[in-house]
Structures are given as structure tokens and as C-alpha cells.
Amino acid sequence: MNPRLLLLLFLGLAVALPLSLLAGRVWIDPLSPATQNAATILFHLRLPRAVLALGIGAGLGAAGAAMQGFLRNPLADPGLFGIAPGAALGAVLSFWTGYAAAPWLLPLFALAGACGAMTLLGLIAGRSGGIALFTLAGLMVSSLAGALVSLAISLSPTPFAMSEIVTWLMGSLADRSWRDVGISIPFIMLGIGVLAFAGRSLDALTLGETAARSLGVEPLKLQVLMVAGIGLTVGAGVAVAGIIGFVGLMVPHLVRPFTDHRPSSLIVPSALAGALLLIISDSLCRILPLTGGELRLGIGLSLLGAPFFLHLLLKMRRELV
Amino acid sequence: MSLGVSNITLAGRLQEVSLQCRRGMVTAICGPNGAGKSSLLSCMAGLLRPDTGDVLLGGRPLSNVSVAQKAQWIGYLPQAPEVAWDVSVEVLVSLGRLPWRNAPAKEARKAIDDAIAAMDLEDLRHRPVSRLSGGERARVLMARLLATQPGWLLADEPFASLDLAHAAALMRRFRQQAKAGRGVVLVLHDLATAMNHADQVLVLRKGRVEAEGPPEIALAGKVIHRVWNCPARWLGEPGERALSLGLATPFLVDVSRGSV
Numbered sequence: 305m306n307p308r309l310l311l312l313l314f315l316g317l318a319v320a321l322p323l324s325l326l327a328g329r330v331w332i333d334p335l336s337p338a339t340q341n342a343a344t345i346l347f348h349l350r351l352p353r354a355v356l357a358l359g360i361g362a363g364l365g366a367a368g369a370a371m372q373g374f375l376r377n378p379l380a381d382p383g384l385f386g387i388a389p390g391a392a393l394g395a396v397l398s399f400w401t402g403y404a405a406a407p408w409l410l411p412l413f414a415l416a417g418a419c420g421a422m423t424l425l426g427l428i429a430g431r432s433g434g435i436a437l438f439t440l441a442g443l444m445v446s447s448l449a450g451a452l453v454s455l456a457i458s459l460s461p462t463p464f465a466m467s468e469i470v471t472w473l474m475g476s477l478a479d480r481s482w483r484d485v486g487i488s489i490p491f492i493m494l495g496i497g498v499l500a501f502a503g504r505s506l507d508a509l510t511l512g513e514t515a516a517r518s519l520g521v522e523p524l525k526l527q528v529l530m531v532a533g534i535g536l537t538v539g540a541g542v543a544v545a546g547i548i549g550f551v552g553l554m555v556p557h558l559v560r561p562f563t564d565h566r567p568s569s570l571i572v573p574s575a576l577a578g579a580l581l582l583i584i585s586d587s588l589c590r591i592l593p594l595t596g597g598e599l600r601l602g603i604g605l606s607l608l609g610a611p612f613f614l615h616l617l618l619k620m621r622r623e624l625v
Numbered sequence: 626m627s628l629g630v631s632n633i634t635l636a637g638r639l640q641e642v643s644l645q646c647r648r649g650m651v652t653a654i655c656g657p658n659g660a661g662k663s664s665l666l667s668c669m670a671g672l673l674r675p676d677t678g679d680v681l682l683g684g685r686p687l688s689n690v691s692v693a694q695k696a697q698w699i700g701y702l703p704q705a706p707e708v709a710w711d712v713s714v715e716v717l718v719s720l721g722r723l724p725w726r727n728a729p730a731k732e733a734r735k736a737i738d739d740a741i742a743a744m745d746l747e748d749l750r751h752r753p754v755s756r757l758s759g760g761e762r763a764r765v766l767m768a769r770l771l772a773t774q775p776g777w778l779l780a781d782e783p784f785a786s787l788d789l790a791h792a793a794a795l796m797r798r799f800r801q802q803a804k805a806g807r808g809v810v811l812v813l814h815d816l817a818t819a820m821n822h823a824d825q826v827l828v829l830r831k832g833r834v835e836a837e838g839p840p841e842i843a844l845a846g847k848v849i850h851r852v853w854n855c856p857a858r859w860l861g862e863p864g865e866r867a868l869s870l871g872l873a874t875p876f877l878v879d880v881s882r883g884s885v
Contacts, residue, residue, distance in 0.1 A: 376709035508723050511769070512707040517672055519723045519773075520696030565710045565753075 306573070309562045313576035320580055321358070324587040325350045352482045355489065357586045358579040360477075360545055363492040363537030365578020366571050368552020369559075370499040373506035373567025374530050375438050378557070379616065382418075382538045383549030385438075386445030390421025391535075391542035392473060393449045396456045399469050411487045411543035418539035421445050422531045475546035475602020477586050484544040495536030496575055502529040503568030510566065548602045550609020551578050557616065626683030626698065628777050628808055630668060633678030638664040639832045641678070646825070648776065648808040651800060653823035655813055655844070657853055660829040662812045663704060663781050669810060670701040670779050696724035700775035704782050704812075706766050711755045714746055714765050721772030740771040744798065760791035767798060777808045784815065796822050820844050820859065820866045828852055 325346060326332045332342050364382065371380040371387075382388050394417020398410050429441040453473070460466040505526045508516035517523060541548065555578045556570055563569045582601075585608070589599045629645040639661045646652045646669075654662045667673040668680055671687050680687040682698060690698075700721075708717065718740055722733045741750060744764040749757065757765060763783065770778055778799065784792035796818060803809045803824075813819045819826050819840060826843035828836040830852045836843040841863070849857040849868075856871025 373710075504723060504726065507720060510709045510712065510717075511720060512703060512709070514667075514672060514703040515701065515706060518670055518696065518699070518701035518703075519720070520692050521723075522692060564716050565712045566716055567710070 306563055306569070309559070309573050310576065313573060313580060316580045317358070317576065317583070320583050320587075321354060324354050324357070324583050327587045328590045348481070349479075352485050353477050353480055353586070354583060355485050356477050356480050356544060357583040359485070359489045359492045360541040360548065361551060361578040361580070361582025362575040363495060363541050363578070364548065364551035365555040365559075365574040365576070365581070366496045366499050367534045367537040368554075368578070369556040369567065369570040369574035370502065370506065370530065371534060371552065372556050373503075373509065373570070374526070376509060376512075377438055378620075379439060379553070379613075380442070381550065381553035382534060383547060383552065384446065384613075385425060385442030386421045386447075386449055387418050387425075387534055387538045388542050388547045388549065389446050389449035389453065390424075391415070391418035391539040392547050393417045393453050393456070394420070394539070395543050396453050396469055396473075399465060399472075400456050400460055407483060407487055411491060411540050414543035415491065415535055415539035417449075418542065419531050419535035421449060422534050426527055426531070472546045473602075474600040475548040475605075476589075476600045477545055478590075478598060478600075480544060488540040488544040491536045491540035495533045495538075495540065496571075498529055498533035498536065500568075500571050502526060502533060503571050505529075506567035546602055548582070549606050550612065551581060551605060553616075554609055554612050555581060557612075626776055628669060628680075628682055628699070628810070630665070630675070630680050631678055633665075633668055633675035633680065635661075635664055635668065635673065635675050635832075637832075639668070639675065642829070642832070642834055643678075644669075644827050644834075644837070646777075646808050646810055649803055649806055650824040651803045651809045651811065651822060652825045652827065653811050653813045653819035653840070654827050654829065655816060655819050656829035656835070659831070661832040662829055664832075665827075665829065666701075666779055666781050666810065666812050670699050671695045672701065693724060697773065698775055699777045699779060700770040700773045702766060702770050702778075702780040702783055704785065708754050708762075711753045713751050713753055714757070714768075715741070715750045717754055717765055718746075718768045718772050721769040724773055736772050736774055740768040743771055743801075744768040759786055760788070760794070763787055763791065763795055764798075767795065771802070775807070777810065778802055779810045781812045782814060783811060784813075784818065792818070816844055816849065817866060817868050820868070821864055 326334065328350065330345060332346065367382045368380070371382060371385065372378055391414040394413040394415070395410055398413035425441055425445050428444070429438045457466055457469055460469065505516070505521045508519045508521045513523065556574045559570060559573045559577050563573060585604055586601050589601050589604050592599050627645065627647060631643050632641050634640050642665060654665055656662050664673060668675050671680065674688065682690055687695065715737065719737050721740065722736060725733065741747060744767055746764060746768055749761060754762065754765065783795060787795060799809050799811065800822060823840050825838065826840045827834060828843050828848060835852050836848045846857050846859060849855065858869045860867045860869050
């Protein structure tokens with residue numbers, strides 16, 4: 305792992321975190337402590353939100369890096385490949401059935417949804433499937449989960465539940481509390497740990513599945529680790545913040561040139577860079593002067609991520625020619 | 626430790642195949658397309674489990690050897706190896722150390738350096754894989770195999786994408802490894818390479834052993850005629866043999882030691 309890259313990312317976080325705590329509709333000036341309710345705003349609104357941004361960003365960054373390594377596909381992303389929509393489906397079902405009232409059931413449903421989508425992806429495309437097959441299978445899983453979410457919304461028992469689901473789906477960190485931190489961050493940290501543990505096996509996959517097996521990688525074990533790690537990080541994130549796309553795609557791409565290109569050396573830096581990206585973009589969403597409320601983080605990142613994806617595609621096309 | 630298979634059968638692919646390989650020797654597995662060559666090599670590498678019969682490593686059934694130990698003992702180079710990420714030569718070679726996760730870093734460093742030196746890759750050490758020629762890439766992949774320091778090197782058609790000179794050079798490196806005490810098992814399409822460079826040849830057809838033994842016997846003209854259904858005659862001196870096929874005009878397939 306590149307120590308200079310890690311240092312730089314830590315420095316970035318050390319600057320971004322305090323700034324994000326001060327920024328918002330109410331600006332807090334640390335030098336003149338006259339702002340009303342400053343302590344309350346900081347501790348009950350901004351700090352949990354910042355912790356969530358860091359945790360969810362880290363989870364999505366690490367999940368993206370691991371997924372790209374596992375599928376040997378530089379375009380893999382938990383959002384695009386149906387993992388986040390799978391988690392959303394799980395979470396929506398818990399809203400729909402009213403289970404979301406019990407704090408631990410929402411993340412569990414989302415985790416189950418994410419793991420289910422990841423397993424389905426593995427079953428359809430197999431581990432040795434090519435990039436095209438995986439991408440198509442991912443799109444299929446994604447649109448299936450999307451359709452089921454729409455079905456659940458259209459059948460939702462009350463208009464109140466419907467609007468709650470729709471707003472939540474857009475992806476945002478506004479008005480989150482310490483409770484949300486409690487039900488997501490431990491799962492995300494566990495997930496990042498699982499992914500980092502699988503790093504060496506992902507390295508072996510660089511040589512293809514057969515060579516990886518000859519180097520002692522057990523494919524089934526690795527697949528279980530991936531389903532668990534990606535399910536935990538993405539599922540827990542979606543459970544509290546809805547779908548925040550493209551982080552898992554963009555971050556590993558931005559970080560990769562500064563590493564030795566091995567999947568294992570990408571996971572931790574991608575987690576840090578994902579945290580940095582999310583805390584910066586969440587702060588920007590918060591201070592953007594928009595009438596009728598703030599820009600939703602999920603929408604903002606999609607507006608940023610879609611052109612990025614297009615840029616990658618065009619670059620790949622140029623390389624293929 | 627010896628490596629061999631005894632009476633293995635794999636549904637639709639291999640039927641009661643036995644083969645005993647020894648270290649210090651180059652064993653070639655030959656046969657027409659679909660003969661089961663790659664399946665046999667995969668069984669020997671522990672990647673496929675035969676339905677019946679045993680793969681034996683040092684007299685012990687391979688199914689009883691732990692995954693980690695198998696990876697440390699048997700190095701396997703698949704047909705048309707892929708490299709998914711644009712890593713540097715050094716990083717790619719270091720992947721060969723994965724079976725030795727708990728070995729001291731110093732030992733790993735030395736193994737990687739030795740493998741790079743053995744394949745003359747010093748100058749390319751930091752070059753990304755995408756910027757290597759076909760011949761250089763083949764040497765890097767072989768260095769990855771050597772970095773594991775396995776007792777056995779198994780390679781599935783390692784010369785398939787190489788031109789004549791690079792194929793001959795890589796064959797010479799496999800021979801050097803055999804001389805250094807490793808066991809080498811190669812699936813080969815080119816019969817002249819097998820004839821000139823292998824110590825032992827196994828000929829398969831439709832999953833069955835058709836001939837086995839020193840190349841002069843296992844690849845005799847009449848065996849080739851029977852198995853490949855193509856009249857053939859060996860020309861030249863031992864070690865520099867060329868194969869003349871019974872076509873209208875003589876067609877020479879030649880990878881001789883002279884060009885190495």
C-alpha cells in the first residue's frame with residue numbers, strides 16, 4: 305500500500321471533517337461561539353451526519369474496489385450491478401410490512417436484499433463469466449430489483465408509506481440521528497474488514513480463476529466472503545441513507561493510478577477516498593442554495609457519476625480501437 | 626516427491642489413465658484435439674477431481690493434501706493465461722508467493738528476485754504488463770510460476786501463442802528447471818518439440834492412453850499415423866528431429882535444438 309497516498313487521504317479527511325461540521329444552513333463560526341444552539345446542531349445533527357457520510361462512503365468505496373477485483377471488471381459498481389437496488393428492495397419490504405419500526409430489522413432486511421442480489425449475480429453469471437455477461441447480469445438484477453421496488457411502492461398500504469419510501473429511495477443523509485449511526489456503522493466496519501481480509505485472494509484472481517485456484521484460492525470461500533462483505537457494507541449503507549450510486553465506481557478509478565493496481569492495495573485507500581468524497585459532496589449538497597430544500601446526495605452523485613461512467617466507456621472504447 | 630496418476634477416469638474425458646512422472650525430467654502430454662490432455666493436466670494440478678482413481682503426490686492421494694500445500698508444491702500455468710489488471714512485472718511475479726502467506730518477507734523477496742533473475746527480467750522489473758511483448762509476457766508468467774518455488778511445473782500449451790524462437794527459448798528454460806531438480810509436465814501440440822526436448826511422452830486419444838515412454842517410442846511414425854490419422858516420418862538426428870507429414874508436398878514442422 306502506498307503510504308503517501310494514505311497520508312494524503314487522512315490529511316484530506318482531517319481538513320474536510322471539521323469544515324463539514326461548520327457548514328450548512330446555519331454556519332457555525334468556531335471563533336465566535338455566539339451561534340444559537342451551536343452545541344445542539346453540532347452534536348445532534350451535524351456529527352451523526354458526518355459520521356454516516358464517512359462510514360457509508362468508506363463502505364461504498366471498499367465495496368466498489370472489491371467488486372471490481374472480484375469480477376475483474378473495471379466498470380463494476382454495487383449500484384449499477386444491482387446490489388444497492390437489492391438492498392433497497394429489502395428495506396422497502398421492511399417499510400411496507402411495517403417492520404421498519406423495529407430499529408434492527410431495517411438494516412437486516414437491507415443486508416438480506418444486498419446479499420441476495422450478490423448471490424443472484426454470482427448464480428447467473430458464474431464466477432468465470434466474462435465482463436459482458438456480468439454487466440448484463442448486473443443490469444438484469446438491477447432492473448428486477450427496481451421493478452419489485454416499484455411494485456411494492458404501488459401496492460403500498462398508505463400514501464404516507466409511499467411518500468416515505470420514495471423520499472428515502474433518493475438517497476440522503478439529511479436528518480439522520482445517532483440511532484442511524486448505531487444500526488449501520490458497525491455492519492459497515494465489519495464488511496470492510498471482511499473485504500480487506502479477502503484482498504490477497506482477489507490479487508490471485510488477477511491471473512484468472514484457474515490460476516487463482518492453483519495458487520490455493522478456494523472459489524466458494526471467496527464468494528462467501530464477497531457476498532458477506534459487499535452485502536454488509538452496501539446493505540447497511542442503503543438501510544440508513546437510501547441508494548447513493550456511483551461512489552463504488554468512481555473512487556477505485558481515481559485511486560488506482562496511485563497504487564500498484566493490485567485489488568488488495570486498492571481496498572483501504574478506496575475506503576478512505578470514498579469517505580472523503582461523500583463527506584465533501586454531502587457538505588456541498590447542504591450548502592447549495594436551492595429553493596425548496598437541499599439537493600439530495602444520491603441525486604447529486606448520480607449527476608456527477610453518470611458523466612464519469614460515460615468518460616470511462618469512451619476511454620475504454622478508444623483503447624479497444 | 627513424485628507426481629503421478631493411477632487409473633484415473635473422468636466421465637467423458639479420461640478413461641483409466643495412468644502416468645508416473647519423476648523430478649528432473651520433462652514429461653510431455655500429446656494427442657489430437659479433444660484427447661483429454663488439458664483434463665489430465667488439471668487433474669494432476671488438483672484442479673479437477675477424477676471420478677475414480679487417484680492422483681498421487683509423493684505416494685499420497687492429492688485429495689488428502691491440504692489446499693495450501695498443494696499450491697506450494699504444484700505450480701500450474703493455464704492455457705492462454707490472462708492478466709486482469711495492469712500490474713508491473715514485479716507485482717505479477719510476486720503473486721506467485723500467495724501460497725506462502727506466512728513465510729517471512731525476506732524469504733519472499735529472495736524468491737521473487739531469484740525468479741526475476743532466472744527469467745532475465747531485471748530490466749523489465751517495473752514495466753506494466755500491458756507494455757510487454759508476447760515473448761516477454763510468457764517469461765513473466767513463467768517467473769510467476771517459479772516465484773512459488775514449487776517442486777512441479779505444470780503448463781498447458783505454454784508455447785501456443787509464441788513464435789518459433791520464443792517457444793524454443795522458453796522450452797530451454799523449462800529444461801533448465803528440470804535439470805535443477807524440478808518436475809516438468811507440459812501439454813504440447815507440437816510433436817517435434819516433444820520429440821526433441823521431452824524425456825518421456827504420453828500420447829492420449831479420446832481419453833485413453835495410446836502410447837507411453839521415451840519420445841522415440843511413444844511418438845514413432847506408426848503411432849502418429851494411428852493416433853493423428855496422418856502418415857508421418859521423422860527426419861534428422863535425435864535431438865534435431867523434424868516431422869515430415871505424408872502430404873502431397875513434404876511439410877516440415879521443426880523446432881530443433883540447433884535454433885535454441
